[in-house]
Amino acid sequence: MLNERSPTRIQKKNRAAILEAALEVFSAHGFRGATVDQIANQAGLSKPNLLYYFPSKDAMFTALLSELLDTWLDPMREIDASGDPLEEILAYVQRKLQMSRDYPRESRLFANEIVQGAPRMLDALSTDLRDLLQEKEAVLQGWMAAGKINQTHPKHLMFSIWALTQHYADFDVQVRMLMGPEDPFDAAPEFLETLYRRMLTPKS
Amino acid sequence: MLNERSPTRIQKKNRAAILEAALEVFSAHGFRGATVDQIANQAGLSKPNLLYYFPSKDAMFTALLSELLDTWLDPMREIDASGDPLEEILAYVQRKLQMSRDYPRESRLFANEIVQGAPRMLDALSTDLRDLLQEKEAVLQGWMAAGKINQTHPKHLMFSIWALTQHYADFDVQVRMLMGPEDPFDAAPEFLETLYRRMLTPKS
DNA sequence: CGTGACTTTGACCAGTTGGTCAAATCCAAC
DNA sequence: GTTGGATTTGACCAACTGGTCAAAGTCACG
Known part of the structure; x- marks a missing residue:
């Protein structure tokens, strides 16, 4: 035993x-x-x-998930409510993008599960992820109310960051097929920084 | 027979x-x-x-793919090089988003395959999609050169549109779990319009 | 009707899969 | 080196899977 x-x-x-x-x-x-x-x-x-x-196979999967989820959510945890709003968000985007570059398997593991309805993952997500998102949503809302960043829907803003950054890991074959020899991660950081800078910089 | x-x-x-x-x-x-x-x-x-x-099971899958791929790429085909640049792109984003709302199964079918390396789909993608993207990339580059929209990496711009719109179909369970009773598709159109308008409107 | 092609199915098969088990082997500590 | 627990494995099993096949049933049409 x-x-x-x-x-x-x-x-x-x-x-x-x-x-x-x-x-x-x-x-x-x-x-x-x-x-x-x-x-x-x-x-x-x-x-x-x-x-x-x-x-069992199921136990392997579950163990793997619970080991990875924490690490996976770390970049979001690091968002600092007392930092400079725009720079905090831009740094978060870069951390997430770096995760896609350095841990694409982890990203695809989650993607695979969620696309199929997350039958073995919904519980974990609906506690850890939900709580964390709620916390950071409040931070974003504070920044918006203070006029530090443009007003927008905080949840959709977070979704957009996940979608954009994880896309490079989850759809890696497609992205690389369409980009040829060029490395997607060469231009992605700058592209995403520009995107969110234009999106969020207050009009003043 | x-x-x-x-x-x-x-x-x-x-x-x-x-x-x-x-x-x-x-x-x-x-x-x-x-x-x-x-x-x-x-x-x-x-x-x-x-x-x-x-x-065979394989034949079913192949038949399904070849029937869906055309429809799936239609929104991109409709981008009109002679239309108003910003409005053309914004309309494309909305069409793609509408596809995610109306045909989430199709989106997830593609997502499932691509996440796993697209073993049965790469051929189709590397002809139809590659050609279409190349064509529209040229259109975008023309618009940028003419100063009609902000300069940016055209391929990454397209990737971002795919990632953002398909996210609502592919990660549907996660999005809905985090949004509660609110329908993600209520706020998404406006969010994406704002995002790309701020991203692409020339500074002038 | 009747007839030939089209359609449907129960029974079956071989390969794969998750999982079990008793026996064998290994290892660390005395 | 002996001993008792930890580790490893070959053989095995039942359930499932994609696919076959001959026979039965159904349909359109002269």
């Missing part, structure tokens, strides 16, 4: 290897499209051995 | 029912997540009967 109290050296190593492999496979094929065999292969372990560490 | 020359009344009806069911199921679960049985059920036919009309 697996002892969860004090993980051994081997447990730590294998658990990490499995989650890394699960991220690779789940993000590329979605939950149903991924097979335990694939993950086992990717992790360099046998299938029964995987199921020694995680009782 | 199935006679493809002159479809009978029954052939027309069943083919349509199958493609409608396939859209429903493929868009909700992705290609691999969908089962032929599910589609048969949804269409009100038996599984062998489905396979009488389409030789």
Whole structure:
């Protein structure tokens, strides 16, 4: 039996290897499209051995999610209500874009799930994400009321940032196919900065 | 045997029912997540009967794609090089947004495929979409050179329109979960119009 | 009607998949 | 090095999946 109290050296190593492999496979094929065999292969372990560490495919997925969600939401947490409004938002956009560049698999994992109705994720999202959004929405509204940034719908503003930044990870194949040899991430930062600067800079 | 020359009344009806069911199921679960049985059920036919009309699950998916891609690209085709630049782009954004509202399943079908690397779709995209984008990119560049709209990266501008509008269909569950009872499509048109108006209106 | 083509289906098949289990092997601490 | 728990695995299973097929049923039309 697996002892969860004090993980051994081997447990730590294998658990990490499995989650890394699960991220690779789940993000590329979605939950149903991924097979335990694939993950086992990717992790360099046998299938029964995987199921020694995680009782089921579902458990692997759930564990992976709860490990990633926190990191995924970090860029939004860092938005500082006491900073300069426009610069805070622009910095957030750049952090999100950087996440798409550095962690595209994580982005696709979430995208896969949400597109299919988030059957295994809605609970987590409807607590963590909902609360965090509500908090930052209030911050945005404060900035708008103070005339620091243009008036607009705060929720849609956040959606737009998610959509624009994650697009480069989630639709990577399409973007690269259409851009040829040019790296999408070369021009994206400047494009998004310009977009949100024009959108939000107060008319004064 | 199935006679493809002159479809009978029954052939027309069943083919349509199958493609409608396939859209429903493929868009909700992705290609691999969908089962032929599910589609048969949804269409009100038996599984062998489905396979009488389409030789394989793959053929169903391919047929569905080639039927939808044209419609999907229509809003972009309608961009008129001789129209008013800013209004043409704003109208395009609204058409795309309307597509997300009226045909969310189609949007999710494409999203599902592309997120997973578009294994069955890249060919179609890399001809039809690539050509169309190249054409409209030239139009945008003309408008920018003439000072009719602000200078910006035309490809990223198009990507941003796709990302923002399709987000409302593809991430529907997340958006609705965060917006509560309010309909996302109430405020989205105005938000996007404002966004692109501020982005593109020349500084003069 | 009757007849030939079109349509539908129950039974079936081989391959895949998530998961089990008992036995074997490994490892750390005494 | 012995021992007891931790780890690994080959063999296996039931459910599911895409697809086949021969036989039965239905339809249009002369």
